[in-house]
Amino acid sequence: MNVQCVPIGRKSSRLPYTPRMKVELPEHHSTLYSSFPASRLGRSALEASLREQQIAALLNVNRWSCASEMCGPELVFGTESRQSRFQTEGFVMDAKIVLLPGDGIGPEIVTQGKRVLESIAARYGHTFSMPEHPIGGNAIDDFGDPLPQPTIDSCKDSDAILLGAVGGPKWDDPAAKTRPEVGLLKIRQELGLFANLRPINTFDELVDASPLRREIVAGTDILFFRELTGGIYFGDSGRRPHESGEEAYNEMVYSTGEVERIVRLAAAAAKDRRGKLTSVDKANVLEVSRLWRQVAERVVREEFPEIEYEVVLVDAMAMHLISRPKDFDVVVTGNMFGDILTDAASMLPGSLGLLPSASLGSDGPGLYEPIHGSAPDIAGRNIANPLATFLASAMLLRHSLNLSEEADAIETAVAAALQSGHRTKDIAAGGTSVSTTEMGDLVLQQLT
Ligand code: IPM
Numbered sequence: 438m439n440v441q442c443v444p445i446g447r448k449s450s451r452l453p454y455t456p457r458m459k460v461e462l463p464e465h466h467s468t469l470y471s472s473f474p475a476s477r478l479g480r481s482a483l484e485a486s487l488r489e490q491q492i493a494a495l496l497n498v499n500r501w502s503c504a505s506e507m508c509g510p511e512l513v514f515g516t517e518s519r520q521s522r523f524q525t526e527g528f529v530m531d532a533k534i535v536l537l538p539g540d541g542i543g544p545e546i547v548t549q550g551k552r553v554l555e556s557i558a559a560r561y562g563h564t565f566s567m568p569e570h571p572i573g574g575n576a577i578d579d580f581g582d583p584l585p586q587p588t589i590d591s592c593k594d595s596d597a598i599l600l601g602a603v604g605g606p607k608w609d610d611p612a613a614k615t616r617p618e619v620g621l622l623k624i625r626q627e628l629g630l631f632a633n634l635r636p637i638n639t640f641d642e643l644v645d646a647s648p649l650r651r652e653i654v655a656g657t658d659i660l661f662f663r664e665l666t667g668g669i670y671f672g673d674s675g676r677r678p679h680e681s682g683e684e685a686y687n688e689m690v691y692s693t694g695e696v697e698r699i700v701r702l703a704a705a706a707a708k709d710r711r712g713k714l715t716s717v718d719k720a721n722v723l724e725v726s727r728l729w730r731q732v733a734e735r736v737v738r739e740e741f742p743e744i745e746y747e748v749v750l751v752d753a754m755a756m757h758l759i760s761r762p763k764d765f766d767v768v769v770t771g772n773m774f775g776d777i778l779t780d781a782a783s784m785l786p787g788s789l790g791l792l793p794s795a796s797l798g799s800d801g802p803g804l805y806e807p808i809h810g811s812a813p814d815i816a817g818r819n820i821a822n823p824l825a826t827f828l829a830s831a832m833l834l835r836h837s838l839n840l841s842e843e844a845d846a847i848e849t850a851v852a853a854a855l856q857s858g859h860r861t862k863d864i865a866a867g868g869t870s871v872s873t874t875e876m877g878d879l880v881l882q883q884l885t
């Protein structure tokens with residue numbers, strides 16, 4: 438097997454490793470994947486992402502692809518001596534993780550996320566530089582721009598990004614020149630983060646905090662793929678005169694290529710999970726959805742014939758998610774449907790405070806965030822739940838830096854903190870609760 442990895446990016450002082458590299462792939466590349474480390478996303482997702490980038494040629498493998506596969510301990514990397522050095526010294530990494538605390542509870546939870554990442558770095562010998570940059574409402578206040586250029590530049594130059602949340606009533610004036618949310622939409626677009634992964638898993642200890650009955654939700658394990666850089670959130674929009682005053686419009690557009698790439702990733706993830714993919718659309722009404730459905734069906738039929746595939750209309754899906762969530766494995770859908778359905782699904786495990794998400798592109802850094810919002814009503818009170826941010830940090834380590842063991846360590850620590858009975862206010866069901874910082878301490882204790 439002849440794989441040559443040529444470092445072209447930031448170098449670790451400890452190892453001849455860098456997350457960004459050129460990889461020359463031989464024509465028959467299948468054995469490259471034989472040592473795939475366990476990951477939620479899985480091996481065929483990686484293959485799909487590589488296929489998408491036409492692996493026959495020389496390519497810049499993104500950190501995610503590289504991360505998932507080629508940088509594992511069995512990596513064929515350079516010369517024999519390098520390999521042995523690799524083995525004796527272990528796998529240490531210099532990485533730049535940009536922190537975007539944002540608004541509301543964002544700064545409190547990102548501070549806790551940073552502590553957890555620092556403790557992981559110390560325990561495993563990595564060096565993480567973690568510069569902070571403004572985004573959202575605070576950036577509007579200080580710079581008149583929800584996404585200042587230095588924030589964009591630093592993110593583009595990073596290995597991964599950890600975001601808190603943006604927005605709040607202070608910036609809600611509909612007549613305002615700009616809005617915090619514009620910062621978030623723009624960073625997704627600037628970094629080409631077209632795939633938003635939102636895992637919905639239940640923690641057994643918390644199932645009784647769900648508004649739904651235990652027998653309906655226990656065991657739910659869904660991975661949503663929400664398309665994130667297209668559709669109605671990015672279509673042409675505006676206002677124009679109308680006989681009754683004005684009218685406003687937002688256009689929903691999807692191209693074949695946009696549907697193909699997200700469906701391909703979702704189908705690949707399904708193949709590595711329980712083998713079932715559900716595509717959600719509104720093809721009985723929308724032309725966009727009819728194209729979506731045609732393209733999705735073709736991608737699955739041609740490239741993933743072994744998976745079980747179904748299409749569900751979005752209104753029906755809203756119902757099925759609540760009545761039979763355990764029937765779903767991987768769900769793929771467009772930007773707006775995914776936005777709405779994942780908020781609904783987030784109630785299944787009992788609290789929004791537990792759910793992380795990853796936004797990934799075909800190249801460059803991924804962006805990781807808790808899916809709850811900025812919760813301005815509880816901001817600054819040290820009561821927010823930092824667990825979703827910890828789980829987002831775990832996804833960051835796994836998907837952008839290939840640090841699966843470290844990611845597992847965080848997930849195990851979170852589960853242990855919950856098992857020991859500690860709860861932040863949102864999941865305490867009226868009982869005793871711990872603060873944001875105390876929950877941070879508890880998880881850190883598990884990590885050291
Ligand atoms: C989300 C949020 C954002 C979205 C907003 C803040 C722009 O609701 O990440 O789901 O709608 O995408």
Ligand code: MN
Nearest residue numbers: 775776777780
């Ligand atoms: Mn949303």
